[in-house]
């Protein structure tokens with residue numbers, strides 16, 4: 047089974063580029079009219095979290111070790 051970890055977004059650093067929601071729409075959503083992403087789940091497989099961390103230009107994606 048793939049290991050799942052808790053993760054979260056540091057909203058204070060987020061510029062609202064929308065990339066994370068496009069990259070992983072099963073885990074990160076975007077309400078129409080909002081300027082920031084919305085976590086749809088607070089756990090995700092390691093690979094998903096790493097992909098988000100590599101992609102986010104502001105290093106907003108954090109996970110528990």
Ligand code: SF4
Pocket residue numbers: 055059060061062063064065066067083101102103104105106107
């Ligand atoms: S990729 Fe990073 S900066 Fe862009 S919306 Fe997501 S959390 Fe914010």
